[in-house]
Amino acid sequence: MKIKPITPAIGAQVMDVHLGEASRDTELFAQIKSALLKHKVLFFRNQDITRAEHVAFASRFGKLEDHPVVGSDPEHPGLVRIYRSDNKHSYENSYHSDGLWRQSPAMGAVLRCIECPEIGGDTIWVNMVQAYEELPQEIQQKIGNLRAKASIEHSFGAVMTPEARLKLGQDHPPVEHPVVRTHPETGEKILYVGGFTTHFANYSTPENVRHGIDKMPGAALLLNYLVSRASIPEYQVRWSWQPGDVAVWDNRSTQHYALNDYWPAPRKMERAGIKGDVPH
Template identity: 70%
Template sequence: MKIERLTFCIGAEVSGVNIGDAARDASLFAEVKALLLKHRVLFFRDQRISREEHVAFASRFGKLEDHPVAGSDPDHPGLVQIYRSEEKNPYENNYHTDGLWRAAPSMGAVLRCIECPEVGGDTIWVNMVEAYRQLPDDIKKRIEGLRAKSSIEHSFGAAMGLEERRKLAAQNPEVEHPVVRTHPETGEKVLYVGSFTTHFVNYHTVDNVRYGLDKTPGASLLLNYLQSQASIPEYQVRFRWKPNSVAVWDNRSTQHYAVMDYWPAPRKMERAGIEGDRPY
């Protein structure tokens, strides 16, 4: 096994390993998982694996989850087919944590490239532990204990008709998470707001509000500032896809952004998302 770091902050390319083998070998999988906790996102090239092996490897991390909008391959539950070939779809090109709109957001994911354009369609991952660590001390103090709501309705639901959107919201009601979560395995503090985050729920206090209307601009400006931290290049790694490339990421400590600069060229990906825990 060879590990090559891609940036100072996040990401490593692993060679000499087939993830199909890691799905069958407990000790090899343990090595891969340890690398994931260290580098937050791992990249593997030339992974000529079957869908069964893809699902088996991801299942090593935990139970796989379905998606209420994208849906799964009927023959491989939990394997979401993200096929972009017929129309322009701008709903991935934002910095986000998968499933932040869930009570227990995704632990991580295993994403494999089936087909990609000759150029374009890269994905960016961001180290949100570093994003929190680099915040000014006064901002850390302001967001300590702060909580925020997240929702699928204002993202995926925004492209739907009224009744369909209301149905999606009813089936997936908004959830509340800490603005700064603790990673359950490393104990690190993580800045935990993204594009699914809509508003703070406990910002309106005597200390924060001088007059009644201050709570709205004050809270929204702070949320915008926190969300903008994911766009800082020093916290990022950018990966150029090739067919049979695989990315594995820790969704608890990262955000990602699918760059949509390739349409009308096709881009076909398959993702196995892994169930996570309730943030604290």
Template identity: 70%
Template structure:
């Protein structure tokens, strides 16, 4: 029987008494876990001594897995991305983001397993973006209703590349447009859907929003910065301390996350199976 411990009033639960290896082979057990995921948005599991094959099989119960154009996948397990921080400091995780927001069909979710972690530091924070939207002032909700925004991999991962590599990455992964407020396809909830991959609004410059010249670029930028800052509010967050064989499973459609970069130069090795999602609406 699964034991459920809520970690905050807003988001996150730790489940015990269950093996994700078993869940990869048991449809009813998987269905129970998926229902809990929709309820708590991110689930945590300790002491999951499972194989890579079981890791991938469990993630595939949610849907097909995706590769990453920069990180790549384990050659023997397509869709299993190795996020190994052992020989270089990498700044791309330590920001609030939704995985694959730069894709036409961003990730549905992910299953992340800790292989090796520092004794201190290296936590990950998740944020409930349904609650972030719900708590917005009504005038802001009215203002952003119908707004759409561009998201880009070029200005994040591409920024560290030489110009030719950056342009190639951008050509292979063109900027995409998504609603600023999306609807969760399974729960019907409204989700604030901008993060660190979001670059600008595409339909802000209307007579209603732009009365004078200064309203145009600064007005849009200030509003976007305000919306992005909602992920910083502690009341919407849960923070998880990793141990080897700990696993997090999250719903990428209703959350953002932030991998805290406070452990360098200690190693941190994680393996993530990302699940292909649907086009937001």
């Protein structure tokens, strides 16, 4: 197995390995997981694997999760089909961490390219550890104890009927996470706000708010600044897909953005999301 870093900040291509074999080989899987913790997202070309092998490899990391809107492949629970061929609208073209709206967001994911356009349709991943580390010190201090709400209703629910949107919000009520979480395996500090974040939960304190304008728009301006950190190119890696490619990423320490620049060409991806823990 060969590992070639792609950028100084994030991402590496892994060569001379078959993920079907890695799903059955404990030592090989351990090497891949170690590389994942270091590089945060790994890329594999020419992976001729079955859906069963895809699910089996992802399951080595932990239990797989379903999605309340997209659903799973009937024969392979936990394998979500993200097929874009008949609708230009996309939920993926914003910087986000998968399932931030869950009490226990995804630990990571294994994404396989089935079909992609000749040009366009790239995906960007962002190192949110570095996004936190390079914040001005006064901002780090200000957000150290902040918590923020995240919701699925204002994203996936926005295109639903009012009744369906409200039911989605009731079935999956807003959750609260630390703005700065600690990686449970590496101990790294991570800036943990993104596309599903709606507002701070505990910003309005005497230290932060003297007048109403300090809270609104003051809190919103700070949140927008923090969310915008994901757009800094020095923290990113960008991958141009080919059929048979697989990306594996640590969803705790990264965000990603799937470019929606390929319409009307089709783009078909299959993703196995891995259940995570409650952020601390």
